[in-house]
Amino acid sequence: MAKAKFETPELSEFVDVPNIEEGAMAHTTCFVAKPEHQEPLGFPGEKVDDWHDRAIEKMGDLLSRYRSFRVYLDSCVKCGSCTDKCHYFLGTKDPKNMPVGRQDLLRKVYRRYFTFAGKYFPKLVGAADLTEEVLDDWYSYFHQCSQCRRCSVFCPYGIDTAEISMAAREIMAQVGVGQKYCNEIIAKVFKIGNNLGLPGPALADTLEGLEEDVYDEDEVAVKYPLDVKGADILLVTPSADFFAEPHVDGLIGYGKVFHEAGVSWTLSTTASEAANFGMFIGSYENMRRISLRVREAALELGVKRIVFGECGHAWRVAYSFLNTLAGPFDFLDPDYPVPQHICEFTWNEIQQGTLELDKSENDDKTLTFHDSCNVARATRMGDTPGGQFDIPRNVIKAVCNNFYDMEWDTIHERTFCCGGGGGLLTDDLMEIRVKGALPRMTALQNVMNEKGVTHMAAICAICKSQFTKVLPYYGMDMYQIVSVHQLVSDAIVLNRKTPPEEAPGYGEDDDD
Amino acid sequence: MSTVYALLFIVATIVLVLGLARKIVQYAKTPAPLKIPTTPAPVTQTGVVMRMFREVVFFESLFKSTKWTWIFSWMFHMGLFVVLARHVRYFVDPVPLPIALIQPFGIYAGFAMVAGLGGLFLRRIFVDRVRYISAPSDYLMLLLLIFIGFSGLMMTFLIHTDVVMVKQFFGGLFTFSGGELPMDFALIMHLTLVAVLMIILPFSKLLHIPGIFFSPSRNQVDNPREKRHLAPWAKKLEES
Ligand code: HEM
Ligand code: SF4
Ligand code: SF4
Numbered sequence: 116m117a118k119a120k121f122e123t124p125e126l127s128e129f130v131d132v133p134n135i136e137e138g139a140m141a142h143t144t145c146f147v148a149k150p151e152h153q154e155p156l157g158f159p160g161e162k163v164d165d166w167h168d169r170a171i172e173k174m175g176d177l178l179s180r181y182r183s184f185r186v187y188l189d190s191c192v193k194c195g196s197c198t199d200k201c202h203y204f205l206g207t208k209d210p211k212n213m214p215v216g217r218q219d220l221l222r223k224v225y226r227r228y229f230t231f232a233g234k235y236f237p238k239l240v241g242a243a244d245l246t247e248e249v250l251d252d253w254y255s256y257f258h259q260c261s262q263c264r265r266c267s268v269f270c271p272y273g274i275d276t277a278e279i280s281m282a283a284r285e286i287m288a289q290v291g292v293g294q295k296y297c298n299e300i301i302a303k304v305f306k307i308g309n310n311l312g313l314p315g316p317a318l319a320d321t322l323e324g325l326e327e328d329v330y331d332e333d334e335v336a337v338k339y340p341l342d343v344k345g346a347d348i349l350l351v352t353p354s355a356d357f358f359a360e361p362h363v364d365g366l367i368g369y370g371k372v373f374h375e376a377g378v379s380w381t382l383s384t385t386a387s388e389a390a391n392f393g394m395f396i397g398s399y400e401n402m403r404r405i406s407l408r409v410r411e412a413a414l415e416l417g418v419k420r421i422v423f424g425e426c427g428h429a430w431r432v433a434y435s436f437l438n439t440l441a442g443p444f445d446f447l448d449p450d451y452p453v454p455q456h457i458c459e460f461t462w463n464e465i466q467q468g469t470l471e472l473d474k475s476e477n478d479d480k481t482l483t484f485h486d487s488c489n490v491a492r493a494t495r496m497g498d499t500p501g502g503q504f505d506i507p508r509n510v511i512k513a514v515c516n517n518f519y520d521m522e523w524d525t526i527h528e529r530t531f532c533c534g535g536g537g538g539l540l541t542d543d544l545m546e547i548r549v550k551g552a553l554p555r556m557t558a559l560q561n562v563m564n565e566k567g568v569t570h571m572a573a574i575c576a577i578c579k580s581q582f583t584k585v586l587p588y589y590g591m592d593m594y595q596i597v598s599v600h601q602l603v604s605d606a607i608v609l610n611r612k613t614p615p616e617e618a619p620g621y622g623e624d625d626d627d
Numbered sequence: 628m629s630t631v632y633a634l635l636f637i638v639a640t641i642v643l644v645l646g647l648a649r650k651i652v653q654y655a656k657t658p659a660p661l662k663i664p665t666t667p668a669p670v671t672q673t674g675v676v677m678r679m680f681r682e683v684v685f686f687e688s689l690f691k692s693t694k695w696t697w698i699f700s701w702m703f704h705m706g707l708f709v710v711l712a713r714h715v716r717y718f719v720d721p722v723p724l725p726i727a728l729i730q731p732f733g734i735y736a737g738f739a740m741v742a743g744l745g746g747l748f749l750r751r752i753f754v755d756r757v758r759y760i761s762a763p764s765d766y767l768m769l770l771l772l773i774f775i776g777f778s779g780l781m782m783t784f785l786i787h788t789d790v791v792m793v794k795q796f797f798g799g800l801f802t803f804s805g806g807e808l809p810m811d812f813a814l815i816m817h818l819t820l821v822a823v824l825m826i827i828l829p830f831s832k833l834l835h836i837p838g839i840f841f842s843p844s845r846n847q848v849d850n851p852r853e854k855r856h857l858a859p860w861a862k863k864l865e866e867s
C-alpha cells in the first residue's frame with residue numbers, strides 16, 4: 116500500500132473546528148467511468164459535446180421530479196449551522212467540504228439558470244455560469260460526500276446535502292462523466308448478480324466451505340443454503356459477507372441464528388447482493404432495476420419473508436425504498452414487516468428465548484458500537500423511532516458482558532460516518548477516506564482510553580471494509596472492527612445437534 | 628407623494644402574494660418520489676405536525692447545532708413575530724384582544740429583533756466559515772431588516788409619527804378611498820424598506836418560510852414498510 120502521499124491527521128482528545136483552508140482537497144478526484152461502465156447503466160459512454168446544455172436540461176428535469184432538490188436549493192439561508200458538521204470538512208479544512216459549501220457549488224448554477232435573481236443579478240446572489248471549472252469542482256467535491264445526512268440533522272430546514280450530491284452525480288453521469296467505482300459495480304450486478312462479480316458456482320463453493328468450517332468447529336451442520344425453493348426466508352446480504360473479514364463472520368452468525376430459530380432460509384444467486392449503488396449515483400432507474408432483482412428472487416423461490424443482512428445503505432434502500440421501488444409485497448407473509456433487518460430477527464428470537472447465549476465467550480473483548488449513518492439517519496428498526504439505535508445495542512448486550520458507548524455527540528443520529536460511504540470506498544479516494552475518518556477515530560480512541568474498549572462492532576459492509584483499511588493509518592489494529600453477528604456467532608450455543616448422516620461430506624470419500 | 632406610496636404598497640402586496648403563491652404551488656406540485664425523513668422520525672401524521680411545530684416555533688434543529696446562532700436567530704424571529712402582530716392594529720379596527728394584550732411587549736420585541744439581527748450580522752463577518760458562504764445579498768438582507776427595525780424603533784422613541792394618519796392611509800388603501808401619509812423621514816424609510824422586503828421575498832432565500840413546510844426530511848411520516856409511497860412519474864415506469 117502506497118501510504119505516505121498525504122498526512123494522516125493526528126488524534127487528540129477533541130476534534131477542533133478548523134479554520135478554513137481553501138482548495139485543500141481540490142487535487143482529490145476519483146477515476147472517471149469508461150464507456151463499458153457507463154453504457155450498461157443507460158448513460159452516454161463519454162463526455163458529450165453539448166454537455167453544458169444537457170446538464171442544465173437534466174437539472175431542470177430533476178427540479179421537476181424531486182421536491183427535495185427544489186426546496187433545498189431555494190431554502191438555504193446560509194446560517195452556517197451545518198458548516199462544522201461534516202466529517203470531511205473536519206478532517207480536511209476545505210470549505211467546499213462544508214455541507215453548504217458543497218451545495219453552493221450546484222446552487223450557484225441553479226440560481227444562474229433557474230431563478231430571477233440569479234439571471235439578472237448574478238454577482239449579488241452568488242450565481243455563476245456552468246463552466247468546465249465548475250464541472251471539475253462538482254466532480255471532485257460531490258465525490259467527497261458520503262451522503263451520510265449528518266448535515267441534515269442540524270439544518271433548520273433539514274436540507275440534506277446527500278440529495279444534492281445524488282442529483283449532481285446523476286447530472287454528471289447523464290453527460291458522460293460518471294464515476295468508475297460505482298458504475299463498474301452496478302454493471303457487474305446487472306451482469307452477474309452481485310457487486311463483486313461472484314458467479315453462482317463460486318458462491319455455492321464458498322457457502323459449502325462455510326458449512327464445513329462451522330462443522331469442524333462445532334460439530335453441528337449449520338446450513339448455508341443457496342437457491343432453495345420453498346424456503347421461508349430469503350436472506351439478502353452484501354456480497355462482502357461471502358468472504359471479506361470481518362464480514363464473513365457475520366454471515367456465519369446469521370446462519371447460526373436461523374439454525375437455532377429453526378426456520379428455513381435461503382440465499383439467492385440472482386439477488387446475491389444487498390448493496391444498491393444506484394442510490395449513490397442518484398439514479399432512480401438504476402436503483403429500481405437493482406431492487407427488482409430482490410422481488411424476482413422472492414417470487415421465484417416462493418419465500419414468505421425477506422431479511423436483509425448487515426449493510427447500511429442497503430438497509431436504507433431496503434427499509435425506505437424497497438416497497439416503493441419493487442413493491443407491493445402482498446405475496447409475502449403479512450405477519451412480518453417487509454423487509455426485516457437481521458438484527459430485528461435476532462432480537463425477536465432473543466426476546467422469545469429461542470437462543471441460548473453464552474456471553475462469557477466474548478469476555479476477551481470490550482465493545483463499542485458504531486452507528487452506521489444510513490441506518491441511523493435514514494431508517495428504523497422495530498416499531499418505535501430510535502429502534503435502529505436500541506436493537507443492535509440490545510443484541511450486542513445480550514451476547515457480550517462489556518459494552519460502552521462512545522461520546523453522546525458521536526452516536527445515534529449524531530453519528531459520524533466511517534469516511535468510506537456513499538460510493539467513496541475506492542483506493543483512488545484513500546486520502547479523503549482517511550481524513551474523513553478523523554472524528555470517528557477520535558471518539559474511538561477516547562473510549563479505548565477511558566473505558567478500555569478493545570473492539571468496535573458495526574452493521575455495515577462499507578463501514579467494516581473502510582475501518583479495516585483506515586484503522587492502521589491511525590495506529591490501531593484492523594481486527595478491532597467486528598460484525599455484530601460475529602459476536603452473536605461466538606456466543607450462541609448450538610443446541611440443535613445434527614444426526615451424523617447430515618454432516619457435510621458424510622459418505623463421501625475422504626481424499627484430503 | 629402619498630399616491631406613489633399607495634401604488635408601491637399595492638404592487639408590493641401583489642408581488643408578495645402572487646410570488647409566494649406561485650412558489651407554494653410549485654413545491655406542492657413537485658412530487659417527492661422517495662421516503663427520506665431524517666430519522667428518528669415520527670411514525671404518525673400527528674407526530675409530524677408536532678415535529679414541524681417544534682421546528683417552526685423553537686428552531687429545534689438549529690438548537691441542537693449552534694447555540695449562538697440559535698439565540699440570535701430566535702430573538703430576531705420571535706421579535707419579528709411579536710412586532711408583526713403588533714402592526715395588525717394599523718390595519719384593523721377595532722383591535723382584536725390578543726393584539727391589544729401584546730402591545731406592551733412589542734417594544735422589547737423590537738429591541739430583541741434588532742439585537743438578534745446584529746448578532747447574526749457579526750457572526751457572518753467574524754466566523755470564517757460563515758463569511759465564506761455569504762454572498763452580498765446575505766449581508767444586505769440583514770442590513771435591510773436591521774434598518775427596518777431601527778427606523779421602526781426611531782418612530783416609537785424619538786420622532787413620533789402620527790399613527791392615526793398612518794392608520795387612515797392604510798385603511799384607505801383597502802377601500803381605495805385615499806388618505807394622506809405623514810411625510811417624516813423615519814416613516815418614509817421604514818415603509819420603503821418594508822415594500823422592498825415584500826417585493827424581494829419570493830425571489831430570495833426568504834423562501835425558507837414556505838420551504839420548511841415542504842421539506843421532505845422534516846414533513847414525511849416514517850412508515851415506508853407499512854404504506855407504499857409512489858410518485859406519479861415513478862408509477863409510469865411501472866406501467867411501461
Ligand atoms: C415560518 C416562519 C419562519 C421560520 C420557521 C424561520 C426560521 C429561520 C431559521 C431557523 C433561520 C436560520 C437561523 C438564522 O441564521 O437566523 C432563519 C434565518 C433567517 N430568516 Fe427566518 N424563519 C421564518 C420566517 C421569517 C420571516 C417572516 C423573515 C423576514 C421577513 C425571516 C427572515 C430571515 C432571515 C433574513 C434569515 C437569515 C439570517 C442570517 O442572515 O443569518 N424569516 N429563519
Ligand atoms: S451528507 Fe455527510 S458527507 Fe455529505 S455534506 Fe452532509 S455531512 Fe458531509
Ligand atoms: S444549515 Fe441549512 S440553511 Fe443553514 S447554511 Fe446549512 S444548509 Fe443552509
